[in-house]
Amino acid sequence: MNEIIESVKNLSIGFNSQKGKQISILRNVSTNIKKGETVGIVGESGSGKSTLALAMMGYIKQGLFPLKGECLFKSKDLLKMSSRQLEKIRGRKIAMIPQNAGQALTPNLKIGYQIDEALKLHTDLNKTERDKKISELLNKVRLPSPETMAFRYPHELSGGQQQRVAVAMALAGKPDLLLLDEPTTGLDVTTQAHVLELLRFIAKDTGTSMIYVSHDLGAIAQVSDRIVVMYAGEIVLEGPARKILKEPIHPYTYGLLKSIPKLSLAGLPASMPGSQPQPGSINEGCSFYDRCNLATDNCKKNSPDLEHIKELDTNVRCFNYKELINQNNNLQTSITKKSNNSEANEVLKLKDVSISYAKQKFFDQLLNKISDQNPTVKDINIDIKKGETIALVGESGSGKSTILKSIAGLLKTKDGQIKFENDRILSSDLKMRNPNDLRAIQLIFQNPDESLNPNHTVEQILSQPLKLYFNLSGEELKKNIIDLLKKVRLGEFYMSRYPRQLSGGEKQRVAVARAFAAKPDIILCDEVTSALDVSVQAAVLNLLQQLKEDLGTTYVFVSHDLAVVRAISDRVAVLYQGRLCEIGPSQNVYKFPSHPYTEVLLGAVLEPDPDIKPKLVAEDIVEEKPPEKGCSFQGRCPRKIGDICNSEIPPWQIGENGNAIRCHINIEELASLQQ
Amino acid sequence: MLLLILKRIGLGLITLFIVSLITFVGVEVLPGDACTTYLEREAYGAALDACIKRLGLDVPAYERYLDWASNVVRGDFGYSLSGEMPINEVLGPRVKNSLVLASVSILIGIPLAIILGIITALWRDKLPDIMISTITIFSMTIPEFISATLLILIVAIWLGWLPGIVIIPSDATFYELLSNIILPVVAISMIMTAHMARMVRSSVIQVMASDYVQMAILKGVPYWKMVFRHVLPNALLPAINVVALTIAWLLGGVVVTEVVFNYPGLGRLVIESISNRDLPVVQALAIILASIYVGINLIADLMTLMLNPRLKSLQIRK
Numbered sequence: 003m004n005e006i007i008e009s010v011k012n013l014s015i016g017f018n019s020q021k022g023k024q025i026s027i028l029r030n031v032s033t034n035i036k037k038g039e040t041v042g043i044v045g046e047s048g049s050g051k052s053t054l055a056l057a058m059m060g061y062i063k064q065g066l067f068p069l070k071g072e073c074l075f076k077s078k079d080l081l082k083m084s085s086r087q088l089e090k091i092r093g094r095k096i097a098m099i100p101q102n103a104g105q106a107l108t109p110n111l112k113i114g115y116q117i118d119e120a121l122k123l124h125t126d127l128n129k130t131e132r133d134k135k136i137s138e139l140l141n142k143v144r145l146p147s148p149e150t151m152a153f154r155y156p157h158e159l160s161g162g163q164q165q166r167v168a169v170a171m172a173l174a175g176k177p178d179l180l181l182l183d184e185p186t187t188g189l190d191v192t193t194q195a196h197v198l199e200l201l202r203f204i205a206k207d208t209g210t211s212m213i214y215v216s217h218d219l220g221a222i223a224q225v226s227d228r229i230v231v232m233y234a235g236e237i238v239l240e241g242p243a244r245k246i247l248k249e250p251i252h253p254y255t256y257g258l259l260k261s262i263p264k265l266s267l268a269g270l271p272a273s274m275p276g277s278q279p280q281p282g283s284i285n286e287g288c289s290f291y292d293r294c295n296l297a298t299d300n301c302k303k304n305s306p307d308l309e310h311i312k313e314l315d316t317n318v319r320c321f322n323y324k325e326l327i328n329q330n331n332n333l334q335t336s337i338t339k340k341s342n343n344s345e346a347n348e349v350l351k352l353k354d355v356s357i358s359y360a361k362q363k364f365f366d367q368l369l370n371k372i373s374d375q376n377p378t379v380k381d382i383n384i385d386i387k388k389g390e391t392i393a394l395v396g397e398s399g400s401g402k403s404t405i406l407k408s409i410a411g412l413l414k415t416k417d418g419q420i421k422f423e424n425d426r427i428l429s430s431d432l433k434m435r436n437p438n439d440l441r442a443i444q445l446i447f448q449n450p451d452e453s454l455n456p457n458h459t460v461e462q463i464l465s466q467p468l469k470l471y472f473n474l475s476g477e478e479l480k481k482n483i484i485d486l487l488k489k490v491r492l493g494e495f496y497m498s499r500y501p502r503q504l505s506g507g508e509k510q511r512v513a514v515a516r517a518f519a520a521k522p523d524i525i526l527c528d529e530v531t532s533a534l535d536v537s538v539q540a541a542v543l544n545l546l547q548q549l550k551e552d553l554g555t556t557y558v559f560v561s562h563d564l565a566v567v568r569a570i571s572d573r574v575a576v577l578y579q580g581r582l583c584e585i586g587p588s589q590n591v592y593k594f595p596s597h598p599y600t601e602v603l604l605g606a607v608l609e610p611d612p613d614i615k616p617k618l619v620a621e622d623i624v625e626e627k628p629p630e631k632g633c634s635f636q637g638r639c640p641r642k643i644g645d646i647c648n649s650e651i652p653p654w655q656i657g658e659n660g661n662a663i664r665c666h667i668n669i670e671e672l673a674s675l676q677q
Numbered sequence: 678m679l680l681l682i683l684k685r686i687g688l689g690l691i692t693l694f695i696v697s698l699i700t701f702v703g704v705e706v707l708p709g710d711a712c713t714t715y716l717e718r719e720a721y722g723a724a725l726d727a728c729i730k731r732l733g734l735d736v737p738a739y740e741r742y743l744d745w746a747s748n749v750v751r752g753d754f755g756y757s758l759s760g761e762m763p764i765n766e767v768l769g770p771r772v773k774n775s776l777v778l779a780s781v782s783i784l785i786g787i788p789l790a791i792i793l794g795i796i797t798a799l800w801r802d803k804l805p806d807i808m809i810s811t812i813t814i815f816s817m818t819i820p821e822f823i824s825a826t827l828l829i830l831i832v833a834i835w836l837g838w839l840p841g842i843v844i845i846p847s848d849a850t851f852y853e854l855l856s857n858i859i860l861p862v863v864a865i866s867m868i869m870t871a872h873m874a875r876m877v878r879s880s881v882i883q884v885m886a887s888d889y890v891q892m893a894i895l896k897g898v899p900y901w902k903m904v905f906r907h908v909l910p911n912a913l914l915p916a917i918n919v920v921a922l923t924i925a926w927l928l929g930g931v932v933v934t935e936v937v938f939n940y941p942g943l944g945r946l947v948i949e950s951i952s953n954r955d956l957p958v959v960q961a962l963a964i965i966l967a968s969i970y971v972g973i974n975l976i977a978d979l980m981t982l983m984l985n986p987r988l989k990s991l992q993i994r995k
């Protein structure tokens with residue numbers, strides 16, 4: 003167990019800036035990987051995790067080059083090897099499982115071929131033995147019908163299946179070390195939990211060492227024996243997983259853990275100010291100085307070394323780490339949020355709403371109707387109160403964004419009505435809505451890079467809605483823009499910036515400011531924090547909550563992340579295949595009884611705690627279409643009771659906790675099953 | 678899949694029908710008719726009557742269109758005015774000449790372009806790329822008539838190695854043709870190869886930067902194997918359509934080159950018949966050129982469909 007497989011020594015990697023300056027993005031990184039051990043490397047995007055992982059295979063991305071240090075694999079430096087020598091090691095001794103298997107599998111080659119290629123390169127098996135091995139491998143990663151699977155092209159598989167193929171391919175050469183770069187990012191929650199479970203099983207079964215790179219402490223917590231925390235290209239904390247997660251003694255890790263919303267905790271997570279410095283902008287002092295609440299003058303001038311603390315078996319890069327020892331109780335706190343006034347009137351009602359993406363047939367077009375018997379979204383009934391935050395939760399394809407688009411008037415409804423204020427029916431066609439209704443409902447998108455015009459300055463972006471809805475100009479316009487920026491905690495000087503000059507969190511703030519510029523009654527938030535790092539996510543969540551408390555805005559908040567939903571929302575609606583499964587106050591959705599689908603989702607949540615393991619109750623299959631009749635969840639339901647689920651739409655039942663649940667199982671029975 | 682092919686063929690036929698209609702109507706609405714345009718000042722009295730009779734201009738327009746169209750479908754384009762002989766006889770040798778010129782240029786130019794494109798991409802920013810890219814960009818920017826004239830000046834006049842202009846009897850054998858067309862082929866290939874090589878280069882570079890190529894490297898796939906199995910099939914797929922357009926452009930006659938070298942191909946025929954106001958020939962050429970474009974693009978689309986597993990299975994599922 004103590005044999006070292008690979009050791010990185012004082013590694014620095016950098017690039018030449020346009021001004022000819024040498025800028026390092028990895029600085030003096032040293033670490034060891036032992037046999038049979040899984041090491042998690044965690045950090046925000048841009049912290050150098052991927053660069054480090056790739057360097058450990060002797061691969062340096064184009065444009066970058068090693069400045070100093072070495073990567074010793076079995077005491078030979080990978081960075082000095084010829085490509086011939088590396089071919090012998092890659093895939094055979096060290097194998098990679100990429101972030102996005104969908105893009106990492108060659109599109110014109112069948113998956114059987116791609117696995118066979120690895121077998122041919124790295125084993126001496128003959129053709130029949132290899133064919134058998136391919137089936138074996140596909141079986142091992144738990145893909146259905148391995149025989150036919152081998153003849154499929156990558157695009158014919160779902161995201162989770164592609165990721166499994168990548169795992170099978172990596173295992174083909176029986177490597178000693180597996181490198182995984184964000185292997186579950188971008189997968190659905192349930193799929194993610196399944197893939198992690200598979201990886202844990204493989205690590206145990208084959209004794210392979212693993213390096214697991216991720217920005218997600220929840221995922222890291224599930225697989226790692228040891229954790230390395232990176233910040234701005236440096237290791238800031240390194241030690242046994244349990245210690246790092248439960249008693250983090252570096253201010254960055256501490257703040258990171260606090261900013262993750264947790265299922266067990268009501269209220270919003272605390273956020274860390276600021277963002278990670280850009281490579282090249284760190285001159286002297288500690289790179290975390292700007293964001294650190296323990297910083298002293300010493301930190302500004304001197305940069306701390308990575309110090310080994312024997313009794314904790316931990317390396318830490320901080321002058322003041324002692325202040326954090328035994329502070330772990332504070333980790334379990336959060337910011338309580340003001341609950342909304344439940345007496346308030348309803349502002350938005352969805353009544354029997356169905357939405358279809360089916361192409362209109364010619365005759366239907368003439369009659370202006372849609373005759374789809376099995377629409378993507380069906381029979382949605384939700385009443386939303388003023389000042390309330392209602393969350394729509396479900397895996398990808400569950401129809402969350404579809405419903406948002408319909409409320410915004412971007413997508414026609416097939417049946418049903420959307421009623422706004424005093425039961426006035428809103429046309430589902432944007433062009434038929436009056437300007438005031440358009441102003442009253444605003445959207446914020448997942449990816450600010452796509453929703454902000456790259457050629458406009460922040461000032462131009464924010465002035466558009468102000469001009470359009472309020473006819474402002476001159477001094478007044480400027481004053482309003484500055485006010486808006488202040489609301490989202492951005493200084494006046496941001497006015498002249500372009501989106502590319504902003505960090506991810508700043509961009510999302512500008513998007514929030516743009517939505518608020520219209521003084522809307524309702525804001526539709528579509529996965530607004532999914533593309534952000536956790537520390538930034540916490541800041542945006544707190545910002546949204548603050549604005550709502552000040553201005554009384556109503557949010558419809560779409561997310562796949564139950565923990566985030568728990569933190570921000572007052573009420574949760576759970577969707578599967580475009581049908582409502584459960585709806586209720588968010589503090590209760592996490593209490594049983596739950597709809598079987600909610601139970602599956604709750605079980606799959608990854609908490610940054612090695613003691614809380616996900617419960618995998620349902621298969622992670624992907625359904626392309628909702629079932630024609632019966633319960634929408636019949637295809638995957640682990641509690642399915644029989645034919646009635648296939649034939650009849652289940653009734654709504656109200657549980658003890660006030661949740662409405664749509665299931666054929668009697669609600670009391672469900673409660674006792676879930677105890 | 679079959680349905681899709683039929684649909685594409687149907688669409689092609691409709692395109693051709695529309696082209697034929699447009700050319701016919703275009704000729705029809707021009708002031709005067711084929712005879713007055715052709716006979717010019719002598720367009721009166723017996724000569725005009727005879728001409729009208731000969732071309733059948735005395736029947737209503739739609740009847741003439743139907744008549745003409747049905748003949749075209751049977752492969753008969755009617756009579757040329759200037760040569761006073763069947764258009765088929767005028768076209769025959771021209772089509773053959775263009776075909777020879779085009780096929781030789783294609784056989785040399787396309788493989789060369791692909792090879793150069795790949796070399797420049799794989800040795801990106803190294804010496805081979807810098808040298809080849811400079812030459813390709815250079816030959817892309819010089820207009821054809823200049824490069825063609827320069828070729829004549831240097832090779833034919835100063836060095837005296839090859840004839841400067843092409844003089845071939847209409848019954849020339851393929852071999853005779855070949856020795857005559859070296860210079861035109863070089864002139865055409867220069868531009869064509871340069872354009873295509875640039876395209877292949879950027880396509881290969883793009884694929885080389887993809888995640889799946891990085892994955893193949895990290896899997897330990899040897900370099901050349903990776904290039905041939907993982908890079909080229911994906912990089913050359915989008916090139917098919919560009920190659921098709923180039924072939925169509927070549928078959929349709931490379932007007933400038935043909936004129937400079939006095940090469941009797943389709944391109945020059947277009948110029949000649951327009952300046953002679955030989956409207957029946959213009960009509961015939963319009964249909965032929967349109968058919969070439971439609972046909973070749975159809976083939977290219979079908980090939981892309983066959984070779985791209987993504988599109989293939991999409992179609993099958995539907």
Ligand SMILES: Nc1ncnc2c1ncn2[C@@H]1O[C@H](COP(=O)(O)OP(=O)(O)O)[C@@H](O)[C@H]1O
Nearest residue numbers: 017027046047048049050051052053063064065
């Ligand atoms: N080819 C490159 N040229 C210049 N900078 C790069 C290149 N690749 C990555 N970087 C920079 O290196 C830093 C770390 O990148 P990366 O290792 O991908 O981080 P992570 O995996 O933690 O998100 C980032 O600031 C990124 O912008």
Ligand code: SF4
Nearest residue numbers: 288291294301320321
């Ligand atoms: S060295 Fe100072 S600034 Fe850096 S993390 Fe520690 S306390 Fe904070």
Ligand code: SF4
Nearest residue numbers: 633636639647665666
């Ligand atoms: S109705 Fe049946 S299939 Fe649907 S959730 Fe209940 S038990 Fe499962």
Ligand SMILES: [Mg+2]
Nearest residue numbers: 051052183184
């Ligand atoms: Mg990364």
